[in-house]
Amino acid sequence: MGKEVSESCVESLLTEIVSSYGTRFYANKPELAARRIEAIGYQDAGYYYGLVLDRYTMERPRFSDHLEAIKFICKDFWSELFKKQIDNLKTNHRGTFVLQDNQFRWLSHMSIDPSPENSGSTQDPSAMAENKAAEAASMHLYFPCGIIRGALSNLGIPCAVSADISNLPACEFLSLSALN
């Protein structure tokens, strides 16, 4: 067990990136904010992944196929990041994978503030507040999507990753890649 920090340090950083990019740097351009947040995750994975891989695969050769690589993400990599494995993995055997985490750590610990931050009005209908909460939640997911995309990319699998939180607290990460 190497050096550690409190989990709240990492979560604080993530909450703050989402807040800074979402409400300060690109306040009215959520897509741009999302891309930047995802890029941070992607880069992070690039460095972090190298460390994790060294720890686990000193004797192992490169993964023989796509499925083996994804399994590594689901088990070893996910455990390093979230202290648990992916709960459920689905695939259509044609390059699409769905990684389901039934209790995604970073969402369950974050207090997602449903109150609209930038609007001046104090009379937002509850529906709009709910939308804002959903938007905030999805902003928080761009980072882990970037991490997964970065990790897979390091494993030689370029892909696109998106998240689905229609079944909170479960979170599904969808990885789409070209068939090779």
Next chain:
Amino acid sequence: FEETKAQHSPFTSMAPVAPRSGDVIFASVERVNAELFTLTYGAIVRQLITDLEEVEEVNKQLDQMGYNIGIRLIDEFLAKSNVSRCVDFKETAEVIAKVGFKMFLGVTASVTNWDAEGTCCSLILEDNPLVDFVELPETCQGLYYCNILSGVVRGALEMVSMKTEVTWLRDMLRGDDAFELQVKLLKQVPEEYPYKDDE
């Protein structure tokens, strides 16, 4: 029976609860690999440099982000440490160095270089998880890589009614031999009790 007159907030509990040490708290919180933290922070700084371009602007934003984090982290700190509100700045500095840094970053700092009035001191960090494996490229002259930390300290202290100026005197990434954070107390607003004593 008579309650001893509380020096700090009137809301301290009846039975005195001993403040918990940094080690004890750190052992009790959820922890993650420091590498995840270090590398995530590194990725953030790199992205900020790409997006903001000017090093001064990056310094400013890191400080602002730190401030935003600090004003929230103070709640966790107060809740977990059982430290009653410090009125004395000297005590405050020690608590930050031994309890605050320890419970979040897993490392302690030392407090030195007090001025005569007791309103300015330095926190020295020998071990700094933010900077493991980090080397500043030539193009980042003027970057205060750890500026998020100065913001955190400033934000947290503001929430306990201490207005401070927090600056880096020494930075190992800039070639110095330690990380030295100067904390200068500018103004302390004494806590106002919401209830009168005789009511």
